[in-house]
Amino acid sequence: MKQLGKLLPLTAIIFLLTGCGELNLTALDPQGPVAQMQLSLIKLSLYIMIIVIVVVFAIFAYVLWRYREKPGDTHIPKQVEGSKTLEIIWTTIPVLLLIVLAVPNVMDTFTLANVEADENSITVKVTAHQFWWEFEYPDHNVIAGQDMYIPTDTKIIVQLEASDVMHSFWVPALAGKQDNVPGITNEMWLEAEHPGVYKGKCTELCGEGHWLMDFRVIAVEPDKFDKWATNMGEPEQEPATQLAETGREVFQASCIACHAVGGVGGNPVAGGPDLTNFGEREVIAGFLEFNDENLEKWLRYPAETKPGNTMPAFNHLDDSEMEALIEYMKGLKVLD
Ligand code: HEC
Ligand SMILES: [Cu+2]
CATH class of the missing domain: 2.60.40.420 (Cupredoxins -  blue copper proteins)
Incomplete structure (x- = not known):
């Protein structure tokens, strides 16, 4: 029982750190190609690091044990200086590992930086304000607040701007983060594979209300998106009651x-x-x-x-x- 008491706060901290329970607020469960690419890069570097750590520590432990002082040792071991073979091995291995890391990193960086439109991509201009979000759809002549509706399986080109101070646009389940900077337009792209609601947050300390500057990306089937965009552009309906x-x-x-x-x-x-x-x-x-x-x-x-x-x-x-x-x-x- 005592053990459990210790475990609970720990579990709570882990949940907080990973953002579990918060509507897809995690990069570990990607819901589109951009987030997928980013997670594979994270995994690749993580696995390489794990292999390096395991191998280095194994050699370290072996050497400690193999060359320890034994009873009856009378004189210090033979002193050597340098070993060409070892030098070559421990230069070549890291170089190879860096190449293994660099190739997918460079390739994905180019893919992620490609904000060219394709035949059915759409553009959303995202303006961050203290402390809310505005989504403008120039192709549809629509402006929306707080909820960013997007069609599924469509490349969304996101143009980031800010009206006051710096903010940062982050939807971990769909894409990484990028800053909204006043006077500059930063671009990125994202895509959602399935309909769903993906939580986003401002991740650049922007003032008192920063911690509540949340938004949602709502991915819907393309038909539903078209209906949404069309109706958003219509004049207001008569109230029902x-x-x-x-x-x-x-x-x-x-x-x-x-x-x-x-x-x-x-x-x-x-x-x-x-x-x-x-x-x-x-x-x-x-x-x-x-x-x-x-x-x-x-x-x-x-x-x-x-x-x-x-x-x-x-x-x-x-x-x-x-x-x-x-x-x-x-x-x-x-x-x-
Ligand atoms: C001087 C400008 C101003 C006036 C007038 C004003 N608001 Fe607002 N309102 C804002 C701003 C700015 C926000 C965004 C606050 C934030 O989230 O940081 C906001 C946010 C809201 C929201 C939350 C929107 C969302 O997308 O969740 C609602 C609802 C709202 N206002 C309703 C009203 C109503 C109803 C009135 C009239 C009784 C009103 N406002 C008058 C400036 C105004
Ligand atoms: Cu902000």
Whole structure:
């Protein structure tokens, strides 16, 4: 039992370090060709290191044992200086190992750096803001917030930019990481083999809310992606209920200046995420479980909920306005 008590925190630490339990937040279970290539390079270097360590330590142990001082030894052993054979062996082996490492590394580096478009690739411009993500699809004329929808089995060319400070785009299950730097466009590519939700994080300390600057890559079948992109570009639908209609009025009065819906509104400098498909998010602001209670908490106390973000507090809304607003927000959908 005592042993178990010691093991549990250790297991917890291992889980934390490997990111287990966090929606695919691991490079060890690749879900696309880029992550696959990266994992093979990691494995190749790891195996070579293991072989080197095992062989070196085995020789070390053998030599310690074989040439130890034995009872009855009277004089020091014959003194030698240098051995051509040994020198050649221990120069050649590392050179060969470095070649074995270098060839796939160089080849994969070129493949990974190839951000040329192919006939069905699509481009997504990813702009990082303190502390949220914007995804622009120039070929489809669509802007989305927080959730990056992509079609499966399609090369996605990712153009990374930042509006304020440096951030870093990281979706370990699909690709490595690359920095978003203000004034510079960095490019990379990724591809998802299967439909699924792959978690992403900002991995460049960018301010108070950095640790909550999460996003999701949502890979869907190409047909579904086309539907998504088409509907994202359509004007907003009439709200389904009277309550939602009332909520829409609140939204038009208080929120539209910063948040676009159906291509209307928003503010490229001081605004927040596009909310056209907000009702389809699994989390609010990248991290809060999506439910009425949390949405109300977010709208009333955004600064307390995600430190450092610039969304103003709407604690002055009365309960009926809040209820209507939440109803409206939940109805913002493009996929059903
Ligand atoms: C001054 C600009 C501004 C106004 C006005 C504003 N917001 Fe925001 N909002 C933001 C910013 C910036 C964020 C991103 C915060 C973050 O995650 O760092 C945000 C985030 C959000 C989110 C989370 C979005 C997501 O994709 O998960 C919701 C929901 C939201 N706002 C709703 C509203 C509603 C409803 C109103 C009106 C009552 C409103 N906002 C008014 C700037 C604004
Ligand atoms: Cu960041």
